Structure formats: C-alpha cells, structure tokens
Amino acid sequence: MDRESLIKKWLGDTLTEEEAKTFRTLDDAPLYKEIVEEARRFHGTSQVRVPTFEELEKNLYTSRKVPRNWIRIVSGIAAAFIISIGLYTLIDKFGTTTYRTDFAQIKGIMLPDDSSVRLNTLSQISYNGNRWDEERKLTLNGEAYFDVARGRRFDVSTLNGTVSVLGTEFNVLSRDSIFVVSCFEGLVGVNYGNKTVQLPAGSKLTLSAGGDATTSKIYVSEPYWLKGLSVFKNAPIVDVISELEMQYRIKVDYQSEKKLHFTGAFEHTHLENALRSITQPLNLIYVITDKNVVTIRDARNQ
CATH class of the missing domain: 2.60.120.1440 (Jelly Rolls)
Incomplete structure (x- = not known):
C-alpha cells in the first residue's frame, strides 16, 4: 500500500495489523503518533493546541508535482x-x-x-x-x-x-x-x-x-482537497461539520458543545472514516440515522 493510502487509513483509524506495521516503518511515524496522543487529550468542553501541525502539514505529502x-x-x-x-x-x-x-x-x-x-x-x-x-x-x-x-x-x-x-x-x-x-x-x-x-x-x-x-x-505542492482531504487547524467544530455536509451531501444534527475546536483531517471517500476522524479526538459519538442524516453528540450522554 502506498504512503498516501496509509495516511488516509491512519486518519480514519482503520489500519489492519499488517498495515500498522508498515505505517510504523515510515520515517515520520513518531510524529504522527505524537499527533494521535495530542488528539486523545481533547475533552468535550475543552480544546488542546497541537503545536506540531505545521510539521504534519510539511510531511503529510512530499512535494511531488504532476506534469x-x-x-x-x-x-x-x-x-x-x-x-x-x-x-x-x-x-x-x-x-x-x-x-x-x-x-x-x-x-x-x-x-x-x-x-x-x-x-x-x-x-x-x-x-x-x-x-x-x-x-x-x-x-x-x-x-x-x-x-x-x-x-x-x-x-x-x-x-x-x-x-x-x-x-x-x-x-x-x-x-x-x-x-x-x-x-x-x-x-x-x-x-x-x-x-x-x-x-x-x-x-x-x-x-x-x-x-x-x-x-x-504552505508546505504542499497543491491544495489538500485535490487529494481528497479536508484539513483543519484549530477550526470551530461548526465549520468542520459544514465542510463534512458539503463533501458528503448529508445533514448533520450536531447536539454537543458548539465552542469546540478541531485540529486534524477527514477524507472525502468514506463517510464513516471521516466521522471517526472528527468525533474520536473530541470525545463525541455519531449515529447514521438515515443514509443522508447523521447525529453527533457527546459520548458522555449516551
């Protein structure tokens, strides 16, 4: 599996055991692990800055040009x-x-x-x-x-x-x-x-x-959306939800704290991976109630 696919699956937390081994061999795998650890410190009513985001942005994609x-x-x-x-x-x-x-x-x-x-x-x-x-x-x-x-x-x-x-x-x-x-x-x-x-x-x-x-x-050779990703740095959760709705043609019923901020990314080709990427770091859960409707709420209010 190529580097880009591995990173996408890492963002969605869907790596198999074999893929995880391959992911760990990447030169910048320790950096990604640090990002994960920072994300786990998010709580439902607070936000945590991720100071290494610029480094993540530098390394997320190599500067390769399409002719x-x-x-x-x-x-x-x-x-x-x-x-x-x-x-x-x-x-x-x-x-x-x-x-x-x-x-x-x-x-x-x-x-x-x-x-x-x-x-x-x-x-x-x-x-x-x-x-x-x-x-x-x-x-x-x-x-x-x-x-x-x-x-x-x-x-x-x-x-x-x-x-x-x-x-x-x-x-x-x-x-x-x-x-x-x-x-x-x-x-x-x-x-x-x-x-x-x-x-x-x-x-x-x-x-x-x-x-x-x-x-x-900026440290990439073209916008993230051309690679099928939406990337955020300390963005209001309402802006992240709006982008999710636009990319997947869905309606999100968001029932949690609107002052939350999000640092991370979600992919444009797999809705559940995208939802996991957004909700897990913020201690939120999601339910797909209809093919075009998603409910997101605080995990503590299950």
Missing part, C-alpha cells in the same frame, strides 16, 4: 465530459460561460487560452468566451485551483477580493465571508478593500470576517 501537460489533458477530458452531458454548464446569449459543481463534485475545466481550472464542491466560475482574447477575467464563488498559461493578466474576481496573475498556479477560496488565497508557483497579486498584497510561491493569505489579513507559509 502540467498531464493536468491539462485530464482537465480537458473532464471539461469535454461536462459539456457533452450538459450538466452544470450554461452559455448565455452574451457569450458568458458558467460552470457549477454540486455536492461532493470536483470538475476539471479547460479555458480558451489552455489554462486549466479544477472546481471544488458547490462552486461556480463564469467568464465571457467572446472577450477572452482581450481580457482574461472570470468570477468565482466557492473554491478553485488554477494553472494559468502565460500571457496577459489573468484576473479572478470574487465578492471578497480580486486575484491577479500573469502565469502561475494558485488556489482561491471565496465562500460567504471566507477568503483564502494560496500561491503554489509564481507570484500572485491580491486586491481586497483598498489594499494590494503580493503573494509569493509557498505562501497564503487569509482574510478574516473582520477584514484582518494574515499571511502564512
């Missing part, structure tokens, strides 16, 4: 598939093309200049194909990863701000009051309010609901 040509081929196939079945794609009489994703969907899209976009769950992009040669500009609501072909300026406009590049790889999350821009290659210009920030490769900018911006380093 750009391969990304574009795959994205082109996905885009052709979307158009061929006519789902979530609209072209109006003015030449505006709109792509949308539903719950638990990720779509690859090829733009007219050979730039590629991977659109995350419950997200939308729109652009004017008739004017693309004159103005490379699109609007985004949700989250998308961009691999931009070199050329004239490329703008991503959102309700929270505008991201401008010439040719690079970056991720933009703009959903409600959340605005996060991550630069993986090249240089990104971020405009919000009356401010402009230049964001180099290996860094991200997070804009809070109050308008305060912070920058931090």
